[in-house]
Amino acid sequence: MFKFLKNVSREMKKVTWPTGKELSSYTVTVIATVAFIAVFFAAIDALISFFLNML
Secondary structure: OHHHHHHHHHHHOOOOOOOHHHHHHHHHHHHHHHHHHHHHHHHHHHHHHHHHHHO
């Protein structure tokens, strides 16, 4: 167990953490992508519902 924790500590020292500016940029990118996908699937759902209701 101690060897595992020592290895985890060693690996965490190798991690390059993003700067505040990078983190903000990544966050905006993720939120924009999720919003786009949500709108896309809502539009597809509305179109499918429209065509099914026409039957």
